[in-house]
Ligand SMILES: [Fe+2]
């Protein structure tokens with residue numbers, strides 16, 4: 280499983296798209312490492328933590344932008360961010376604690392699923408708001 284960068288993920292807000300592109304690349308690297316014949320546990324744990332840090336920064340960037348532009352969907356969008364960060368933390372904690380035994384198909388599907396579904400729903404809605412209002416990200 281691999282997260283292809285395609286038109287569905289492209290929101291035509293350059294700053295958001297750049298960060299989303301990096302996020303999908305980081306996710307793909309992690310998925311590749313998880314799927315490797317001899318997975319390197321330490322590298323996988325470190326990558327999962329890096330994804331958590333990058334994601335937290337990206338979410339703050341979006342939340343700051345939403346607050347500046349008085350976006351009405353701020354509350355529900357931030358709640359989704361918070362929920363995803365808790366889930367990402369749980370993934371890292373599980374890898375830290377249990378190593379590769381914490382990895383199953385559900386984990387890869389989760390990583391793949393949240394990136395794609397969050398971008399094409401909540402982030403897309405915010406990108407539309409920015410474009411209609413002629414706002415910068
Ligand atoms: Fe985003």
Ligand SMILES: [Fe+2]
Nearest residue numbers: 341397401402
């Ligand atoms: Fe978002």
